[in-house]
Amino acid sequence: MIEESSSGDLWLAALVVVICLLCSAFFSAGETAFTAASRARMLMLEKGGDKRAQLVNRLLEMRERFIGTVLIGNNIVNIGVSAFATSVLVAIFGDGGALYATAIMSVLVIVFAEVLPKTIAISSPDSVTLFLSRPMSWIVALLGPLAITIERIVRLMLRPFGIRIGENTPILSASEEIRGQVNLLHKEGGVAKVERDMLGGLLDLEDLTVSEVMVHRTKMRTINADLSSEEIVREVLSSPYTRMPLWRGSQENIVGVLHAKDLLRALDAVGGDASKLKVEAIALESWFVPDTTSLRDQLKAFLAKKTHFALVVDEYGEVMGLVTLEDILEEIVGDIKDEHDLSVQGVRPQPNGSVNVDGSVPIRDLNRAMDWNLPDEEATTIAGLVIHEAQTIPDTGQIFTFHGCRFQVLRKSRNRITALRITPLQPVRGRES
Known part of the structure; x- marks a missing residue:
């Protein structure tokens, strides 16, 4: 038992x-x-x-x-x-x-x-x-x-x-956590490069300002308000853009923004006789925004005002350029082209592995096109990056090496670098972080 x-x-x-x-x-x-x-x-x-x-x-x-x-x-x-x-x-x-x-x-x-x-x-x-x-x-x-x-x-x-439970806060912000997850999924093959870039661009809207994506005033296409109505109509019809700033006296003195559709409606109302048009009466009021406005805030402002166009001014009220809704959307989805856009993109890969780049090409656009990670904290354009790193305005033919690439100045106009040849010396690190 x-x-x-x-x-x-x-x-x-x-x-x-x-x-x-x-x-x-x-x-x-x-x-x-x-x-x-x-x-x-x-x-x-x-x-x-x-x-x-x-x-x-x-x-x-x-x-x-x-x-x-x-x-x-x-x-x-x-x-x-x-x-x-x-x-x-x-x-x-x-x-x-x-x-x-x-x-x-x-x-x-x-x-x-x-x-x-x-x-x-x-x-x-x-x-x-x-x-x-x-x-x-x-x-x-x-x-x-x-x-x-x-x-x-x-x-x-x-x-x-002195140790208190619950006081530790995450080192990474919410957006950095999301970006890290997206990059990890891309590395593992779960997210395509285009999708990764779109999500990254969306997260970047808060960190970028309108001055970093605007069309600089030297590249703005404007119309002199003192021209005759017939000449203004021809200017608008020959332009690839639907909105054109009007100026009087000097190009910094913007008096309004002329919309091509408004002009055509007014022209139809007077029976096609351009001499009867009063262009300034048709023009929309100019909207000025500070150059420090974040893209996220500007996107909200565009949606609230139901408009697509704003002029960018500095702290002294001087016009620096213009920004459109399309400029902001391109930061998310990449370059948007239609049948009326200019075809020059400024990035031309060469058979030997180098890339010829216009000096005015934004660093962010070059990074996205070539899947590079050149820094864009200190400069907006690739020419600005070279000047910043060289600490001088280089001459044509000068060569610099930094960030794993060789930069050769191909052309220069006065104090501006207009063309560069960039040759990676090693695989340029993709944007994983």
Whole structure:
């Protein structure tokens, strides 16, 4: 009778060992899966009515309590499995059973309670998280009070050392986190380069100002308001643009903006007789914006005013250039061309691997076209970058080497670099960050 009772105890202890291993695997898989699960996908599933995703999001909102519960549960079952396994093997092999228990349980715990469940969880974290959401919520509800108590004890123990739980803030901003995820997905093949550039351009709107994307005043196509109506009509019809600033006296004195459609409507109203037109009466009022306005704010302003065109001024009120809605959209989707746009892009790759570039080409556009990462913090155009790095206005034929490229000045007009040849000396690092 005693032997039967002893045998029954051994089987019971062995059963407890198996149950403890399964519980340890459950806690290990849960910790890994919940940590790696996509918060964005869980929020999307919750909005779609998924109750399991709702439980997941609720657990992730109380992250410290969840982690504390998992650690407590895992430690309890791991201590339990070691204790019961030792008792079983000591009963079978005597004092040497403790050594056998240590060796056997180390292998079982590492393989079946740690590596195997964590590997399964990390390979499909979202699915595993949803599968474990309900039992995990029960465990947190059961062990939550104990976890809260232990958390408070830890806080009190750390206070003399000046360490306060919960005061640490993420190093990366939300936009940097998104950019990092997009770059990672692109590197893994989940996001195409075009999509990565579009998302990156959207995130950059807050950091860029209108002065970095505007058409400079030296390239603005304007019309002298003192010209005859017939000449103004011809100027508008020969222009590739639909909106033209009007000036009087000097090109900095903008008196209005003439829209081609408004001009054609007015011309139709007078029976096609251009001499009867009063152009300034047709022109729209000029809208001036500071050069420090961010692209995000300017985009909102364009949408609010329901217009696509603004003149950019500096702190002294001097006209620096113009910015359009299309200029901002191009920062997101890339260069937009239609049948009336000028075809000159200014970037011409050569068969030998070098690239001939107009000096006025923005660095951001060159980076996007060639998938380079030339810095654009100190200069907007590629000519400005060369001048900044050289600390002088170079002469034609001069060669400089920086940022992994050789820059040769091909043409120069007065104090402006008009053409460059850029030769990568090594693969120019793509924009991964």
